[in-house]
Amino acid sequence: MADSTYPIPGAVEAPSRRWSQAAVLEWLNSWVTTVDHKKLGILYIVYAIFFLLVGGAEAIAIRIQLIQPNMHFLSPQVFNRIFTMHGTTMVFLFGMTYIFGFANYLIPLMIGARDMAFPRLNALSFWLTFFGGILLYYSFIGGGGLYGAGNAPDVMWWAYAPLTERAFSPGHAPDYWALSLIVTGFGTIGASINVISTAFCMRCKGMTLMRLPLLVWVMTVASGLALITITPLTAAQVMLLIDRYLGGHFFDTQAGGSAMIWAHFFWIFGHPEVYVLVLPAFAIANEVIPVFSRKAMFGYPAVVASSVAIAFVSLGVWAHHMFTIGMTSVGNAFFVLSTELVGIPTAIKIFNWLATMWGGKIRFATPMLFCTAFVIQFLLAGLTGIILSIAPWNWQLHNSYFVIAHFHYILVGAIAFCIFGGIYYWYPKVTGRMLSEKLGKWHFWLFVIGFHITFDVMHIPGILGMPRSIYTYEADRGWGTLNMIVSIGGIIQAIAVLIFAWNLISSYFKGKIAGNDPWDAWTLEWSTPSPPPVYNFATDPVVTSRRPLWDLKHPDDPDWHYE
Amino acid sequence: MSTVAVTQAEMEQPWVQPSKGRVAMFCLIIAESAIFTIFVVAYVYNIGKSLYGPTPQQVLEVPIFNSICLLSSSLTIWLAERAIERNQVKNFGLWWAVTFILGAIFLVGTGVEWHKLIYEDGLTISTNLFGTTFYSLVGLHASHVIIGLCMLMVVLLFTITGHVREEHAERIQVLALYWHFVDAVWIVVFTVVYILGR
Amino acid sequence: MLEKSVQYVLFRAKSWWLLFAFLICGAAFAEGPQATPSIFAPSSTPADEIYHLSLFVLTITGAIFVTVGGLLAFVVFRFRQRGEDDTTEPAQIYGSTQVELAWTVIPVLIVVVLFLTTARMIFAIQDAPKPKAALDVTVVGHQFWWEFNYPNLGIHAVNELHVPLSNQQSPTPTFLKLLSADVIHSFWVPQLAGKTDLLPNNVNELWVDPLHPGMYVGQCAQFCGVQHAKMLLRVYVDTPDQFAAWVKNQQQPAVADDSVAVGRHVFETQACMNCHTIKGTAATGRFGPDLTHLMSRDTLASGAMANTKENLREWIRHPDTFKEGALMPAMQLNDQQLDQITAYLATLR
Numbered sequence A: 001m002a003d004s005t006y007p008i009p010g011a012v013e014a015p016s017r018r019w020s021q022a023a024v025l026e027w028l029n030s031w032v033t034t035v036d037h038k039k040l041g042i043l044y045i046v047y048a049i050f051f052l053l054v055g056g057a058e059a060i061a062i063r064i065q066l067i068q069p070n071m072h073f074l075s076p077q078v079f080n081r082i083f084t085m086h087g088t089t090m091v092f093l094f095g096m097t098y099i100f101g102f103a104n105y106l107i108p109l110m111i112g113a114r115d116m117a118f119p120r121l122n123a124l125s126f127w128l129t130f131f132g133g134i135l136l137y138y139s140f141i142g143g144g145g146l147y148g149a150g151n152a153p154d155v156m157w158w159a160y161a162p163l164t165e166r167a168f169s170p171g172h173a174p175d176y177w178a179l180s181l182i183v184t185g186f187g188t189i190g191a192s193i194n195v196i197s198t199a200f201c202m203r204c205k206g207m208t209l210m211r212l213p214l215l216v217w218v219m220t221v222a223s224g225l226a227l228i229t230i231t232p233l234t235a236a237q238v239m240l241l242i243d244r245y246l247g248g249h250f251f252d253t254q255a256g257g258s259a260m261i262w263a264h265f266f267w268i269f270g271h272p273e274v275y276v277l278v279l280p281a282f283a284i285a286n287e288v289i290p291v292f293s294r295k296a297m298f299g300y301p302a303v304v305a306s307s308v309a310i311a312f313v314s315l316g317v318w319a320h321h322m323f324t325i326g327m328t329s330v331g332n333a334f335f336v337l338s339t340e341l342v343g344i345p346t347a348i349k350i351f352n353w354l355a356t357m358w359g360g361k362i363r364f365a366t367p368m369l370f371c372t373a374f375v376i377q378f379l380l381a382g383l384t385g386i387i388l389s390i391a392p393w394n395w396q397l398h399n400s401y402f403v404i405a406h407f408h409y410i411l412v413g414a415i416a417f418c419i420f421g422g423i424y425y426w427y428p429k430v431t432g433r434m435l436s437e438k439l440g441k442w443h444f445w446l447f448v449i450g451f452h453i454t455f456d457v458m459h460i461p462g463i464l465g466m467p468r469s470i471y472t473y474e475a476d477r478g479w480g481t482l483n484m485i486v487s488i489g490g491i492i493q494a495i496a497v498l499i500f501a502w503n504l505i506s507s508y509f510k511g512k513i514a515g516n517d518p519w520d521a522w523t524l525e526w527s528t529p530s531p532p533p534v535y536n537f538a539t540d541p542v543v544t545s546r547r548p549l550w551d552l553k554h555p556d557d558p559d560w561h562y563e
Numbered sequence B: 001m002s003t004v005a006v007t008q009a010e011m012e013q014p015w016v017q018p019s020k021g022r023v024a025m026f027c028l029i030i031a032e033s034a035i036f037t038i039f040v041v042a043y044v045y046n047i048g049k050s051l052y053g054p055t056p057q058q059v060l061e062v063p064i065f066n067s068i069c070l071l072s073s074s075l076t077i078w079l080a081e082r083a084i085e086r087n088q089v090k091n092f093g094l095w096w097a098v099t100f101i102l103g104a105i106f107l108v109g110t111g112v113e114w115h116k117l118i119y120e121d122g123l124t125i126s127t128n129l130f131g132t133t134f135y136s137l138v139g140l141h142a143s144h145v146i147i148g149l150c151m152l153m154v155v156l157l158f159t160i161t162g163h164v165r166e167e168h169a170e171r172i173q174v175l176a177l178y179w180h181f182v183d184a185v186w187i188v189v190f191t192v193v194y195i196l197g198r
Numbered sequence C: 001m002l003e004k005s006v007q008y009v010l011f012r013a014k015s016w017w018l019l020f021a022f023l024i025c026g027a028a029f030a031e032g033p034q035a036t037p038s039i040f041a042p043s044s045t046p047a048d049e050i051y052h053l054s055l056f057v058l059t060i061t062g063a064i065f066v067t068v069g070g071l072l073a074f075v076v077f078r079f080r081q082r083g084e085d086d087t088t089e090p091a092q093i094y095g096s097t098q099v100e101l102a103w104t105v106i107p108v109l110i111v112v113v114l115f116l117t118t119a120r121m122i123f124a125i126q127d128a129p130k131p132k133a134a135l136d137v138t139v140v141g142h143q144f145w146w147e148f149n150y151p152n153l154g155i156h157a158v159n160e161l162h163v164p165l166s167n168q169q170s171p172t173p174t175f176l177k178l179l180s181a182d183v184i185h186s187f188w189v190p191q192l193a194g195k196t197d198l199l200p201n202n203v204n205e206l207w208v209d210p211l212h213p214g215m216y217v218g219q220c221a222q223f224c225g226v227q228h229a230k231m232l233l234r235v236y237v238d239t240p241d242q243f244a245a246w247v248k249n250q251q252q253p254a255v256a257d258d259s260v261a262v263g264r265h266v267f268e269t270q271a272c273m274n275c276h277t278i279k280g281t282a283a284t285g286r287f288g289p290d291l292t293h294l295m296s297r298d299t300l301a302s303g304a305m306a307n308t309k310e311n312l313r314e315w316i317r318h319p320d321t322f323k324e325g326a327l328m329p330a331m332q333l334n335d336q337q338l339d340q341i342t343a344y345l346a347t348l349r
Helices: A021-032 A037-065 A076-110 A119-138 A173-201 A214-246 A260-293 A300-314 A329-357 A366-389 A391-397 A401-431 A437-463 A480-510 A548-553 B002-012 B020-045 B064-085 B089-119 B129-160 B166-196 C002-029 C045-078 C097-126 C240-251 C258-269 C309-317 C335-345
Strands: C135-142 C145-150 C155-158 C160-164 C174-180 C185-187 C196-198 C204-208 C214-219 C232-238
Touching (some): A021 A037, A037 A076, A037 A401, A037 A480, A076 A119, A076 A173, A076 A214, A076 A260, A076 A401, A119 A173, A173 B020, A214 A300, A214 B129, A260 A300, A260 A366, A260 B020, A329 A366, A329 C045, A329 C097, A366 A401, A366 A437, A366 C045, A391 C045, A391 C097, A401 A480, B020 B129, B020 B166, B089 B129, B089 B166, C045 C097, C045 C204, C135 C160, C135 C196, C155 C160, C155 C240, C174 C185, C174 C196, C196 C204, C258 C335
Parallel strands (some): C135 C174, C160 C232
Antiparallel strands (some): C185 C196
């Protein structure tokens, strides 16, 4: 596949052996002060992977604590902190940043632009996110210090009021949670604005909206959704801080405030947030699946429309997280319906991927392996989602391990799988070298096996009545064996992720030279050298179809005949 | 090969895309609207839930003069936009300054209102639910007015020093968009706080 | 032909959830004597109705999974690239409006069916009429323990809820009013009913009508602080005789045994009485559990340990031993005081 006869201008510079202090400083300076979308994209991805490892380590700590009933690996207090930090880290520091990593790096290259619409805003957004993450983790050191795990948030990542109020959480744990997420939230707003402006205003000649690569479309939809979901959270967190610092009463139930309204505000953010995270995963699958099936994406307009539909419907489903909070029966029924409606555009997406693969010549390189596993796992996650939308059954399953299993099926089984697939796919473009296929296969198979051991089994303790966020459980409940299996799967996944991290590092120095277009792909980024030069394109590209490189490679049968 | 001809014809048309400044400002406004929506919902939800006084009926006065100032500033900024489009820099500066003054009057008015509420009626943000929701919603709006005024001031300084020309019309319009938004939000805040809530 | 394939799919789906149920039961009983609160072993009308709804939904989702998953497996197997050097491209297909429409309609129909079934069940459970014979209980959630008030019987029970057995001919369900004294909790006894949250400043309702006597375990299902995990819950479903006897005992004031008067004196002169009530004494605190009938309960500290004299003494000496972060402070009593106070509390049947 790889056509290594292409010249590779500036692909891999021989690393200088002698690093003087000045050179290091200059190198550091070039990263800290950069406004280049590619460098910022790499920074976002490195940041995301770093926090994936941190959040993963926290997950392992949780699993060790739960491996048997009545374990004393972590104290209750520390467990709650680790549990909260795991959720917060994975959603905000890993989930929200990988999106902008891919978006930053790929969108300008895919639409034939020189850079993002607002390069300096781009840098500002990244550094806001960066310092937000640092602030969140500073909480382990701040206050009580490392021994007592400092003031790390211990109110779970949904931070239900009034537990977060001063009366029940003295100290600064909820403050770190709220302040750091407000800071990363501003970063998200800036980055989202940038993505949308870039997609609408920076397209090269001929790139009409209906010729945008699907990744760009879906990233834009996700960014738009992020704009209207992260802001309610920011607003609610500001209210929380007003309560905690200015003596306000928003969530102060002693003074007539309401505990329920926090739940509403949080899930108005929290549910669309799931789609903010999963849409970019779809975006990656939308690029990888056609290329490795050797077919154009089936039903491009339907894919765009279903993405937009998901974004809209997702704004009206939040209270399915609150079926047990005591809404009226009519309210419950409404949210059952709206939630199930999301299933329709989602089903359309799955069918479109299936139809794209149908009749193709599927090449199972590592990116495609991850994306195929993604489709089937996403199907299962969607079905358990339907199960959870059945309000009466949800009264049983809510806040149980079944829910944990369901949303990890989305967050790991769908999102993480797509991210891995995406990294295997674009790593050659970014570094000029291929990731090792051998390590990639090890990574995939270990991860997929570990994933299923953990998260398939995890549904069962939920059905057996095991609630979430408990630091230990009674020995006579029959959850012990299951939890041990779940923990073992978790460790297998951890090994797979470590292999992946090793692959990322070792291939950077020793990987096979990639060439411009190792996967024989069709979007514009593959027409640039690997890695792309600072200016991206020597001449501004002009496109006439959705697959400009297909047209180049098949001048006898170009795409625009059919669109 | 008629299709080729079609494509080439398409290629020869000028390639127009929306202004990125405007798109970005629209996005910002959408995001801000979500923040305001949450605060407005919190306000409406908590109307009449305070366990003790003072209540809005007892202490709130409808700020008619203030509102007129702020809303008419939308008109003056529009006149300024029109002036700069036609390259009438002097006119522009004049209307821009009027806008700034109207905004400043609004802000001072809010300050006077808060002074009265705090020192005469004893209503602070921690007094009761009404105080909490009132100061946070009106304060959120006022902070947007302050940001708007800062930006108006910067442009005003540039105008006075003679740096604003016709080619800046678009940027100025993007800025004006923000000011229109701040005004529009006031209509909502006004309705909710001084009409529904009283 | 079609009928046959439908039957086949249904059969597959059924066997799927049977296997599932089998796995669950197997896992539950693999570890010796169990009190597994499985939602698939319902013992009360709401839980039972939910169980049947869940089987229906499992069948549908199982059928979808088998169909779509099967298609995917077929595609992966059938259309994989054979031979590395085959570089010709397959036929390019860009989409088809008819096909898109077809596979939009099917999920719409499934959603309609699921929604109507679900809505019916929501109204049936949530808006169920309250029979005259129903027992009222007010549940108040506290950080890490449960308070059960029987307003018509004048009983304040703690952590262990006693309800009468019901039967379908003349149901005597229990209607619970759910409140919270501090943060959000959630009342969940899986075999009896779905969970419902307890919110401060807000009243929720829940009903159960247990059909088999016995003890059912559950626990708080909404994170409520450090010891959320040890906010356990037991529901005793009593036969009418047992229930009457229990009620009679609970309505008595505390036993006043002169042989432990010293212990009682210690209790009344230490800070214990600020938080605890013992009916018939000077202790009327409301912050902690009512201790009037402490020894009538099987567990201490909301199920954290068995209610034995040794555990009780250790718990009073240092609550963190069993429940780190519980709101009961260690009172720094000396050994003698501890013995006296334990002896006194042990008489409170």
